[in-house]
Amino acid sequence: MVAKQIERSTASTPPRAWWIGVAAWAVPGLGHLLQKRWGRGLLLGGAVWGMFFVGLALGGHLFRVSGNDQGFSIILQALPMVANIGSGLLYIVCWLTNTGFVEQAQRVTYEYGNTFLLVAGLLNYLAMLDAFDIAAGRKR
Amino acid sequence: MRHFLWMALFAALTSVVFGVVVKGSDRHRLTYGLKVFGEFLAVAFILGWILYFLPLR
Numbered sequence: 001m002v003a004k005q006i007e008r009s010t011a012s013t014p015p016r017a018w019w020i021g022v023a024a025w026a027v028p029g030l031g032h033l034l035q036k037r038w039g040r041g042l043l044l045g046g047a048v049w050g051m052f053f054v055g056l057a058l059g060g061h062l063f064r065v066s067g068n069d070q071g072f073s074i075i076l077q078a079l080p081m082v083a084n085i086g087s088g089l090l091y092i093v094c095w096l097t098n099t100g101f102v103e104q105a106q107r108v109t110y111e112y113g114n115t116f117l118l119v120a121g122l123l124n125y126l127a128m129l130d131a132f133d134i135a136a137g138r139k140r
Numbered sequence: 141m142r143h144f145l146w147m148a149l150f151a152a153l154t155s156v157v158f159g160v161v162v163k164g165s166d167r168h169r170l171t172y173g174l175k176v177f178g179e180f181l182a183v184a185f186i187l188g189w190i191l192y193f194l195p196l197r
Contacts, residue, residue: 040160047156112146123157130161
């Protein structure tokens with residue numbers, strides 16, 4: 001019965017919902033704006049973008065798995081990296097320009113910055129799922 | 141005091157997202173967001189005072 005329900009819900013998902021989901025991940029807030037949910041889009045986008053830039057300003061750093069990481073170290077880098085990647089293009093632009101990947105542990109607000117950056121990505125995953133659900137007709 | 145402000149900003153931004161994605165009417169979203177914000181602050185105060193009395197040094 002559960003399998004049938006999953007099959008039905010997958011079959012009824014319009015392709016547009018997947019593109020909305022990708023857009024919502026890539027640019028925080030865009031998924032809602034594309035569906036003319038102006039208020040929600042601006043609030044979500046503003047919160048995620050704001051949290052990301054405050055995190056950078058506080059000296060937080062973004063995570064990535066490098067060739068030097070081995071064994072358990074990879075997990076320690078990969079899990080927060082998944083959270084950071086939730087910020088979408090913000091993360092990719094920082095990665096391409098090598099911005100925000102330098103640790104500034106001497107700064108008092110360093111841990112605050114890390115938390116802001118991690119949570120910005122995680123919140124954008126929530127926003128992405130919300131935009132997807134709206135596009136799929138599962139939510140108003 | 142500055143640490144408190146950063147924490148309050150974090151709570152505010154997180155509460156905005158939680159309030160927006162929750163199901164329900166706009167009024168429910170607003171009250172839920174405010175409730176989450178208040179809970180963030182309350183838990184931070186409680187944990188702060190607990191840690192203050194713990195002999196961590």
